[in-house]
Every structure is written in C-alpha cells, then in structure tokens.
Amino acid sequence: MSGAPEPPKTEAVLLLSLPPSNLPGVFPRDLLTGDERILYETRPSLLGLYVGRMIVLALFLLLFIYATVGLPLNPATWFFDAVFLGLLVYLVLLWRASAYAISDRRVLKLGGIRRTDFLDATYDQVQNLRLESGFSGGIKFDATPPHAPTGLLSGRKYAKTIYWRALPNPPQVLTYVQQAFALHEHQVAQTGLREMLIARMRQDRLPCAYCGTLVDIKTVDYASPKCPNCGAPLVEPGK
Secondary structure (H helix, E strand, O other): OOOOOOOOOOHHHHHOOOOOOOOOOOOOHHHOOOOOOEEEEEOOOHHHHHHHHHHHHHHHHHHHHHHOOOOOOOOHHHHHHHHHHHHHHHHHHHHHOOEEEEEOOEEEEEEOOOOOEEEEEEOOOEEEEEEEOOOOOEEEEEEOOOOOOOOOOHHHHHOEEEEEOOOOOHHHHHHHHHHHHHHHHHHHHHHHHHHHHHHHHHOOEEEOOOOOOEEEHHHOOOOOOEOOOOOOEOOOOOO
16 A cells, blocks of 8 residues: 655755756745745746637637738738737736746745736645646645634635646646645644753753853752853843
8 A cells, every 4th residue: 555755854855856847037036035945936838828818819810811811901901910919929928927936935926017916825824725627727725814814704705815827737736835835844843843842951951141051950059050151140031
C-alpha cells in the first residue's frame, strides 16, 4: 500500500521539485514584503485565458475579409485592420501583466495593465484548494480574511477566492502547492515545539536582565543574587 509522499522538511528540498511551468522573475518583487521569498511563479496561458475573446476576434476578422474581398482600396479596410490589431495588442498586454505566485508566506495573483487586480492570502487564511478542469482550468484557493466576523453569513460575505485560471499543467502545480503548504505546517510545528522547549527550560532558570544569561535558580545566593556571567544583580522579569 503506497501512502502520500512525505512533505519536504526544508525549502531547499521543496524547490527541487519546481514544476517546469515556473517562470523566474515574472512576478514583481516590489509587491513582496520584507524578506518574503517566491517559491513558484508563472503566467497563465494566453489562449486559455482569452480563448473566448480570441475566437470573437478571429470570427470578426474572417467576416471582415469575406465582406471586403475584391475591395482592396476600401478605406474601411485600414480602419478594421487597426481595430483588430489594437484589440489583439491589448489582450497581449493584459496577458503579460498577469502573474501567479506562491511565496513562503502567501498565495498571490496579479492582473491588469496597471496592476489593479491584485489578490493575496496567507497560508493560514487559505481554507481549501480546488482543481478546476478544462482548457481554461487551474487552481482555486478559498480563503477567509483573518478576524472575519462569525455567524451564519460570515463565510458567504467575507470569504474570497483566488483563482489561478488558465494555469499550465494544473495537476502538477497543485501537487507542488500542496507540498508548499505541508512545509509551512511543518515549520509552524517546529516553531511551536522550539518555543515550548524554551519555555520549559526557563521554568527553573532566571534570565539576566543585562547579559541575557539563563541562571539556574538553584545556584543563586538569595542573600546577594548576582549573575555568574556578568555579576549584575538578578531581578525578577518585569521588575
């Protein structure tokens, strides 16, 4: 019986399984925060993203060619050629401005020539991942903003969905994204364990307010409590 693949323990291991659709540098770095790192980034498929509009443009062009056959000097020819090319260029610019990414903290989506369509959700906000099939399919991230009001209507009113539409090879990318989420959960668990161990270690130790040394309270001379490292007087935390 084969089980699910073991989640990666480090970011370096995760990056070894990057999908071929990864396109380094397509997501603007100025939209990241602090030392946030991109784990995967790509663009949607041009045809998958605008297949409906491309079909309309193609039909429009064919209809125009059929209507103007034998009329090479018709002034309308240049006008309709310009309209067709203008719409095509606009779609290409929209496509080039679109990008998807997942960082070590968030799921990201960018669109709009002026970057007006920007959505993000932290790992903790994402409640569900869904694979959408079809020529223009992709991955949907169902996310809820933090501190959303509770109640019967809270999910319907405050939930949002980030849709990576027309994604190249969605099943492969979904597997990678799931591994990224598993890595995040592992790191959160490790952080919690480390904090718990530190808290237990400090139960019988008193930190020096000057040098930070943890002093075993069993070795302290209560008549003259001093730090054995720097000699400063020991005081209770918060005093």
